[in-house]
Structure formats: C-alpha cells, structure tokens
Amino acid sequence: MSFGFSTGDIIAVGKLVADVVKSLQDSGGAKSDYQELLRELECLEQALLHLDRLQATSGTSTRDLDSIKHAALSCRYPLEAFLAKMRKYNDTLGLRPKKGALIRTNAAKLRWSLGKKEEVAKLQAYLSVHLGTINVLLSEYELEALGALSQKTEGFHMHVRATLDGVRKVVDITAGNINAQSRLVGANNSMLTTLYQLVCGELSTSFKSLLNMVSTVCLTTQQIYSVVLEIKSSLSGPDTRWTFFQDPYQVEDALGFTFPIPSEYDFHLINVIIKARFRNGPGSEYVRLGMYELLQTRDTSQAISEGTFLRPGTKIKMAIIIEMPYFGWMTATCLIPKNFSRRNTVVPGRGRIWCVIPDR
Secondary structure (H helix, E strand, O other), rough: OOOOOOHHHHHHHHHHHHHHHHHHOOOOOOOOHHHHHHHHHHHHHHHHHHHHHHHOOOOHHHHHHHHHHHHHHHHHHHHHHHHHHHHHEEEEEEOOHHHHHHHHHHHHHHHHHHHHHHHHHHHHHHHHHHHHHHHHHHHHHHHHHHHHHHHHHHHHHHHHHHHHHHHHHHHHHHHHHHHHHHHHHHHHHHHHHHHHHHHHHHHHHHHHHHHHHHHHHHHHHHHHHHHHOOOOOOHOOOOEEEOOOOOEEEEEOOOOOOOOOOOOOOOHHHHHHHHHOOOOOOOOOHHOOOOEEEEEEEEEEEEOOOOOOOOOOOOOEEEEEOOOOOOHHOOOOOOOOOOOOOOEEEEEOOOEOOOOOOOO
16 A cells, blocks of 8 residues: 655644644643643654654665654644644633623633643543554664665675685686796796707807808998999099080970970070981971971970070970972962961962961
8 A cells, every 4th residue: 555645744744743832832721731742742743853854775665664654644633633622722712802701711711621631631642652653663664674784784795705705716726827837937947948058059150150251241341332432532523514404495306306405595596406407317408498397295286486485394396397289279368277368479499478367
C-alpha cells in the first residue's frame, strides 16, 4: 500500500502542534494542569522533525520509511479535534464577555474547568502511546538498516579477502617469473662471454687486415685529392670578355640550326649575322635578295622588325619567303589580304611594290 506523503504534511502537523500549545497558554488555568501535555507535544514535534530529516539508506526500503512517517502523522486528527474544542471555548468565553452573558459565561467556565482536565488527560495519554509507537517503529527501522549495513560490511570484507588472495597469487607467480628470468639472464651472460671470446680471438686477424686496407685507401684518397687541388690551381679562370652577361637570343635559321646572338645586338646586327651565315649554300640567294623574315618562336604571327622590342633570351625563328609563280591577274590586284589597291611599281628581280589602301 502506498502513502501520499510530502514534507508539507510534517510542516502542517508541526504548525498544528504550535497552535495547540498557544491555545493551552491562552485558556488560562494553572500551568501544572497541562505541563505534561506540553512536554508530550514538544517530544512529538522533535520526533516529526527527525522523521523529516531521515532518508532511506541502502538495504532499507523507502516504502517502509514512508509507512512510519504516515503512522506518525496520524496524530493530526486528535490534535485538530482538541484544538477545535479549545477555540470553541475561547470564542464562547472571550477575554471581555458582555454583561448580559455574564451568568452564561460563568456557567461555561465551570463546565470547561470540569472537562478540561479530562480532555488534556485523554490527549496526553494518546500522545504518549503515539510517541511510543513511533519510537518502536523507528527502532525496528534502524535495526533493519543496521542489519543491512552489517551484511554490506561483511560482503565488503569478503571482497577484500578475495582481492588479497588474488594479489597473493599474483605475487607468487611474479616471484616464479623472476626466478626464471634470472636463470635466462645467466644463460645469456654465458653466451655473450663465449661470443666475446670468439670475436676477440678468431676475428682479430680479420679486423687487423681490414684496418690496414682502410689506412691504404685513406692515404690514396689524400694523394688523389692533392693532385686535384694542383690541377685546379693550374687552370685559369674564364675570360669574361667572351661570356654573356645576360641571356642571348636563341635564333633558329631556315636550315634548322640554332645559335646564340648576344642580346646587346640590335636588329641590324642580327641581320648582318644571318646574312654572313648564308653567304653560300642553300638559301643564300633568297637571303641576299632579302626574301626572309624573322619571327618570334612563341608566336610566329608576329614578325620582328627594327622597332620590335626584344627581351634577353627571346627565341627567334627565321623563315625563307619562297618565290611564287607569276600570273597575269596578279598585276590587277594586290595579294596582301584586305589591300584593294591596283597601283604598283615593277622592281628588279621580278617583284612589285603595291600602294596600301585602308579597309573599305
């Protein structure tokens, strides 16, 4: 069976206890009449505060703790009934009763003084039994928690004992491994001693011959190095008068030969060198007549003229202009594309000079 329980219930009962105490103090009469009841109420309030702070531990059920708290809160109904009677008495009597009701008030006071002790005694007896019940339930709960803690402690001790046994076994195994490793190290030491004796004895002769060979090679290398240094010192440096200070032009002639031309030379000197290379042999007649062009290798559509700017290292290609057969209709129209001039002049060597007319 589950119980609806919250901290607000305990606070409500605590407030109810405080209201009962205040009503007893306001009702008048000898304090000794309800001194024991006040003590029982104080004990009840302390027990409720203790229950409010109490939390379920491992090994105990929250349901059991809630049932104890529910039983402790069952005192609420007797306290409410007692407080209702006290308030009814206070409302009836009052501190300053009217003159017309004086006889009735005195009669009520007499009845209350006769029944007050009985109500206080009944509530005191109930609270005494109720506190005893709470103490018994709390004792059982704490014994149950103590038993659960004892079982948990015993289980922890068993776990520690098992862990210690495992550690002891590991230590024994490690000790055995250390002994085996010690024997293995001893065997390795004896093997290394034998190997050292072998190296120092039988291989010492080979090492000596190898050392002599290395010494001979080092000596020969030093001699060769000395000869190389002598040859280097005897060589003269290059004559800078015949070297290029910047990249020359790379010229490819009409026959496919590539040769450099200093980049300091202008267009006229380049033509002089080309004409000198074609004084005789294939293509000399065309070069002598000026039937050739110089083109940039990167873009052969760009012809090189006297006003063309050439960077150092420019690649130049030479092209021969082959003579075309002459037809009669050539005298009528210029062969240059987009030149529509008909005026021309005959020059020696079977050629014509045409006038240039802008595009139509």
